[in-house]
Amino acid sequence: MNRRDFLKTMGAVACMSGCTPRAGAFPEGELLGASGILGHRLRDGRLPAPGSKRRLHIAIVGAGVSGLSAGWALARAGVDDFAVLELEPEAGGNTRAGRNAVAAYPWGAHYLPIPSQESVATRIMLAEFGVLQGDPSDPRPRYDELHLCHAPQERLYINGLWQEGLMPHVGASQRDREQFQRFEGLMQSYKHRRDAQGRKAFAIPMALSARDPDLLALDQVSFRDFLYAQGLDSAPLHWYTDYSCRDDYGCTAAETSAWAGMHYFCCRDGEAVNAATGSVLTWPEGNAWLTRRLAEKVGSRLQTGAVVFRVEENRSGVELDVYHAGENRSERITADHVIWAAQLFALPRIQQGCRADLAAAISRLSHAPWLTANLTLRAPPAAAPTGAPRSWDNVLYGTPSLGYVVATHQHMRVSSGPTVLTYYRALANEKPASGRQRLLQTPWRIWAEDIMRELSAPHPDLPQLVQRIDIWRNGHAMVRPTVGFIWGKARECLLQPGRRLHLAHADLSGFSVFEEAQYRGVLAAERVLRALVVKHGSLLA
């Protein structure tokens, strides 16, 4: 008799004595998330004073997508004398991942759309990793089929039925369908729009987008209100656009700026010779597959558990006081240049003489709290006799979550064995601060029961299958492109180039997606390379 059987027996005994049924059968799991302890020690300033000194050409703070991309760009240019300092015990940032006996699974970003032609750095990276085959500047390159999301890709659970695709067709009226069509037509027309210089209306990286006043004006209205103004009021359409905003930005369509909302639908026009436009690349561990390879390029220059707790820019360079948690000691690094690729909100607190306008701009940033859960299952949930088959992305209509993706979907195997489902939820329907508080204060059991209840609607057999529910909390998961932020004063201030301290984070783009983070990291790295007069080929053009 193992522990589980023992608990079941005890549960059965408890039932007989009048306890609630199934008390012993609930799966196990734990609550995970960004290392709060180090963060709090950083905030409270109780870290040892530096005991040694080191000089470096370049220090990169943060080993998320932008920091690792900056390091990759430096390494490619032949620069050796740099370090990437990461507070967490592992690199990856929003692309962290876990692994158990069943599969590797994501804790954050889990896919990358096949890149548009403007996403030059991303294409070059994919070619380096063998994902993009051939010339990365080819308008329609070939992608390794193993990394393209396998069929079937996505389905939606609505009115008790799984339908193919995410646009809610089940139960939609003729009027709804007409609006879906008009919406798609509208997005198509913006997708093809170019300005006088030939720039796309909505490009990714977003910095390469057109600046036509009527386009920038879209930032002044919410995506929801923009749709209403277009005469689009269909409830299923609004569910779909709201879902899309929550999925990519962690905030509702009522808060998302129309510019950002449209960007989501218009920027992904990457083509491939062997995949449809809009196809995505994905891996069991999500985008950690990419950041682990970027981290390999950075190699031993990556230092984890390294807390930067003081920054000071002076005439000879930038001083960084760094606490190394593993060794419980601090050192002072003086670098010619620092690329700040960590979240910006900590910077004003630790930078000596941080510019007031910068501090003010940073205070305008708001971040969405997120919850991710990985459910380990003995076997996949039973397939419904009708409706769309089990897919990679499984979304539930009208629920607070974003549904789940199947970590084992990309496994090359025929038999269906144990699996891991990755469940996502942006706490978007409340103010970020209160959502963050709720996220951190709610105990594991409450979240786990909530998730089980939600997913048991389409999968009644789920309670018998789930063995573990591990939950990851991210209080500051992604910057929110709220109305007025993208083309507002605050972001403009963040974009002003520094002399030795270079900001590089998706925060600078106003929304957190892989291509933006990578662009910001590579952009900062190339600025530093130019300042240091290192010859290099650009990864951006």
Added chain:
Amino acid sequence: MRPALLITVFLIASCGLAYELVAGALASYLLGDSVTQFSTVIGTYLFAMGIGSWLSKYIGGRLALRFVQVELLVGVLGGISAAVLFLLYAWVEGPFRLALYLMVLLIGVLVGLEIPLVMRILRQHVNFRDLVSQVLTFDYLGALAVSLLFPLVLAPHLGLVRSSFMFGLLNVAVAVWTIRLFRDELPVRALYMQCSLAALLLGAGFVGAERLTTLAEESMYADRIVYTESTPYQRIVLTRWRDDLRLFLNGNLQFSSHDEYRYHEALIHPALAMLPHPARVLVLGGGDGLALREILKYPAVHEITLVDLDPAMTHLFSHHPLLTRLNGNALNSPRAHVINADALIWLEQDGGRYDFIVADFPDPSNYAVGKLYTEAFYRLLDRHLKEDGLAVIQSTSPMYARRSFWTIVATLEAAGLQTSPYHALVPSFGEWGYIIASHRPYRPPANYPIPLRSLSAASTQGLFTFPPDMERLPVEVNHLNNQRLVRIFEEEWHEVIR
């Protein structure tokens, strides 16, 4: 007296038709071909009724007594008819038809006696014109009632065996009633005794019908379902009909022992006969060992690795005496290595290269199996194929699933392989398709080194040409990220199976 006898007419007419319907339904259920069964059963029955009517003239007096006796006989015989036929069919196949028609004949004769006897009894009370009119009216009304009741209510809810017992009891009830009506002129006690015995027999049959049918069906399938097993991967059912052994996986026919040699000879020999030194062979799928049997005919083959997902399949086909006889005990050959693994996972990990690879997978009817027909899979397969080696892929029917077949060809080509598609006739499957994939041009063999039943060198040449109804179509490549083949295959088979 008169209305009572007319109700009797209604009831006996119902019973009479019921036995006819039960016999017809049972015969079509057990022997198939319902048109023939119903026609011959009805014909025999009506003819027998004619005999009964003719015989009625030899019954002189004591009409009521004779009628009661006929009722009891019909009730017992008709009541037990379905059960007796069922059991007879289950245990001895040969004399079933003889017994069936004999039973129908006997019941028919007795039923044929009923109406003439009733008419003669009634004649004493009614004038002839009214008599014919009324008796025949109630006769036909009874027939109508049962002809509706039987298919709608009785057969589906009570079953054939129970229904016939029930009608038997009805006949006995008619007998009891008649005894009551004519109690002055009949030996009441003796007749009641006989009625009780008949009712007891039929009642017991009615109650025990469930167990009786189970018993009959069990022994009926004892000859037919040889083996069943539900594994984590599939449901395996093996049936036998005379000397034809059939394997079903999840209800889909995998082979019939009558013509599987045609499928497996065509799968193996056109490619293998062309390889001068086929030392190392890989079989993916094919846990029945039948492809293996063909491969083992080549002494040059040193080593065959067979990778099949389901251990229950390979265990069954290496232990069951009927099956090891069929596959020549191939799975137990010292040259064969049987591995139970997922072909995709195994191929990713295996570093070997092979002279001959056989991909004998189930048809691409779902997204899981569909992965085994993608460009990515064929690239993986290609890595394991020697430079001068050959691979053969079972590729569903170019006749029924034409677009599917040519999609597989196009996908192999996209993976950088040369293809030689061909087809063969396997009666239990229809026209079936295969593709030889290679790095160098392939040419069919000029002669076979071993004797084959379904192939000659000359006939093999013809397999590589496709008539217009199976010709190549313009199709797209099947990728992991679209799996269009699964959809195409489903559409095409949906057209075929109604």
